[in-house]
Amino acid sequence: MTGGHPLLEVSDLRAGYGPLRVLHGVDLAVHAGEAVVLVGANGAGKTTVLRAISGMIPSAGEIVLDGQPIRGLRPEMLVRRGLAHVPQGRGTLAGLTVEDNLRAGAITRRDREVAADIERTYEHFPQLAKVRRQPAGQLSGGEQQMLALGRAMLSRPRVLLLDEPSLGLGPLVVREVMSRLAKLVAETGTAILLVEQNAALALELSSRAYVLETGRVALSGPAAELRGDEALRRAYLGY
């Protein structure tokens, strides 16, 4: 594993919805520049982990970003601290054009490189350039996912939380979206915490993995190891 203190560290994270407890003490860490995946069955609490980290739902335990405790901060403040969250369903602003969505992604920035970064986003996702004046609600699923990723990256995050980017997309589209994202992320050195139902794909994209089972981390390790261990794959990942 990577040395030094982690960029994002979650300890004993507990969260849920009203009376329903979903997470019963989750521990995980993401180091600078690495891609970590959270896999597990439906209902294991993967999405809840991301929501708790980004402040969309209240939680207990400890969440530390770059040495600073961030638990309890609202999502709009966490963006300013370098945390971006692409939620399930992508969260694009349907009535706004693609271009305005991208500008909204950079709305917390005060530097003068926003326009240049938006052009760079179009270079990474050329399909978006073709539809830049169209309302986001009219895009195809793949285009919307690219828009959501490009928009999240425009806030210049240090950690990107990514919830089920493959949801509702065909396998070819998923590959394209993810390989384009990989390039963009490599360029910026952003760390990723990915939640993914498609475990085979997820393990391929990540360096380390956590397997979540009913609100707890059942095991963790290098992605390659998990991929190679057939018994383990059968038991936890169902493929």
Next chain:
Amino acid sequence: MTLFAQHVLDGLQSGCIYASLALAIVLVFRGTGTLNFAQGEMAMVSTYLTWTLLDAGLPLVVALGSSIAISFVGGALIERMIMRPIAAKSANHLPVVVASIGLLLALNSFAQWVYGPDGRVLPSLFGDGTIRAGSLSFTSATVGALGVLVVVAAALRLLLNRTKVGLAMRAVAASQQSSRLVGIRVGRVLMAGWGLAAALGALAGALVAPTVTAFDSSLMQSVLVLAFAAATFGGFDSLPGAVIGGLVVGVLESLAAGYLTTDLKLPVAFVVILGFLLIRPTGLFGTPQVQRV
């Protein structure tokens, strides 16, 4: 033909007033998804404020300018102190709508308590001259109101489409949750929207008050209803729709008063708008809620 044109011209002045208040209603609706029934009474209180400042010796333009600024702050505070806490505790918009109706009554009683039953006189910003063009004549107030509306509409358009604040307002109108995830401080944006709406109301009040010999706390009541009609006609979430809707309502009202009888001007305007909505339920420019997923 000349008579028809004259009626249209006459309707434009009140149309500008309905358009201004409709813009305020639409601004709040786009941001929060709720109808602010107190928008008219907020404008009425702003108008009393303008009158008070004028009465204290300030020039009319300064009094109105100050009143607009104070109204902005007041509108923002109403969002922060009253509407947001109520919205935070409820799953749907109904409690907020009811609160705005409560605010309507409270502001009305407040104005009656402070100012009593006597009417107050607010002079027109644009004098009371008449301009003749061929066989048509229009008042300087009509020209002034149209000028104000054009400037306001252009300024709003610039604000929404060319500034970061405007982008944030449009983002919040699209989705509060998604706006938070890109770092928009939704609360501040809502306060700005309510403030802007209240400021527009102060302006609308200064356009309405001079059209009556003396105004009292009932000043904005029928205006509010017609502004709602205008906003509905325009599609409710569209600012250009609110402007056109306001003008259409004003002109319809004037035509009904001119060709039928003054008593029927309100119902006729409403019947025409209802008829239009039966054919086109989303209004003139309303966004039908269609989305690919």
